[in-house]
Each structure stands twice: as C-alpha cells, then as structure tokens.
Amino acid sequence: MDSNLGPAATTANALAGTHFRYFDFVMAAFVAILLLSNVIGAAKVASVGGFLFGAGILFFPLSYVIGDVMTEVYGYARARRCIWAGFGAMLFMALMSWVVVSLPPAEGWDGQSAYEAVFGQVPRIVFASIAAFWAGEFVNSFVLARMKIMTGGRMLWARTIGSTIFGQGVDSLIFYPLAFLGVWETHQVFVVLATNWALKVGWEAALTPVTYIVVGWLKKREGVDVFDEGTEFTPFRTRV
Secondary structure (H helix, E strand, C coil), X not given: CCCCCCCEEEEHHHHCCCCCCCHHXXXXXXXXXXXXXXXXXXXXXXXXXXXXXXXXXXXXXXXXXXXXXXXXXXXXXXXXXHHHHXXXXXXXXXXXXXXXXXXXXXXXXXXXXXXXXXXXXXHHHHHHHXXXXXXXXXXXXXXXXXXXXXXXXCCXXXXXXXXXXXXXXXXXXXXXXXXXXXXXXXXHHHHHHHHHHHHHHHHHHHCHHHHHHHHHHHHHHHCEEEECCCCCCCCCCCCC
8 A cells, every 4th residue: 555645445345355564563462452451450459549440441441442443444354353363362361371370389489379369360250351352342343333334434533432332331241240240249240340331431532532643644554444335244254
C-alpha cells in the first residue's frame, strides 16, 4: 500500500491475502497485553484511596482498545485471527502455569509458596477467564464492524465505546458468575460485575483520543480503510 496516499475505502474481501506492514506488530501487542494483564495483574488486589480493585483492570482493557484498532483498520477477519491467537496463548499459559506449579520443588529451594500464590490459579477462574475473553472479544469486534458499516465510517468514538459496552458486558456476564457464584454472596458477585464493567467502559472512553491517533496513523501508513461488507462473521475460522 502507498503510504503517501490517504486511506482508500475498500471491502475486507478485496484484501484477502494482502500483507500489511504493521499488522504483525499490532497482533503481538494484543497477545502480550492479554497475557501480561492476566499473569501480572490478576493475582493482586490494589487499594487506592480506600477503593479496592484488581490490578489487572488497569491494563486488561487495553486488549479491547487494540481489538478495536485491529477491527477498525484491518477488518473483522484479521481481528478474528488475532483473537484466536490470544485464545491459544491463554490456553498455553494456563497449561504452563499448572505444570510449573505442580512440579515438585528441589530440596533447598524455598520459592514454591510464592509460585503457588502468583501462578497457582484456581481452574474454575482460569476457565471463566478464557471463556469470557473469547466471547467478549468476538462480540466487541462484531459490533464495531457492523457499526462501521451502519455509520459509513463516521463517529469512531461511538463505535469504540459502543462495542466495548457490549463486549465488556458479555465478558463480565460470563466471567464473574462462572468464577464466583457460590463462592461469594450472589449480591456481591453482581455488584463487582457491574462496577468492573463500568470501570472498563470508562477506561475505554478515556483512551478514545489515543485510539483516534493510532487508528489514523495506521490507516495512513497502510493506505486502507476496511469495511466488512460481505464478510462472513462466524467466529469459527481463522482464514483471512
């Protein structure tokens, strides 16, 4: 694509097999943020001004921002490919964590309790997290792609925030009941669900100026503005 020209509106199907210079970097950032927010942030409960929250909430919504960027710039099919890459990476992370924690520690090594505290995640929570991510990201990408067609590519802010409302809504509705019903009081589950959903949507809205900058830069550099007219929106494929 000629980066000296403005982005050309085109359908996703017309770009099947096209190589984009920055797509691989965007996908790598998506998977890295997804894994790190789950590994580093998931286990810590932070307190700022007396307000308690999971530390991962500061960074996990960035995966939705990048998901918005991927769908807006490259189309639903390439975003779908990234979501499956993230899904596979999360499965491997869960398997590796289980194997590493389960291995008997060497005599004299005293780090086992620390490893168990950080990486010894409850299988129920791992399953809930992976299922919620898969469903939420696909809803987010689908809503944004359809809204782009409906709006003719206008009002990016409405598309990114609107898709996050639905995507994070599905994510939260799956994760918190699957992970904590029967462990926490039912009222507490849904209070935390609603609070964290609102925080994630608010975080997405706050990052809207950044999204505009990144989307505008990528569209200019790649030279395309992809519309998913005629796209097959099934999540059960990885071919672009």
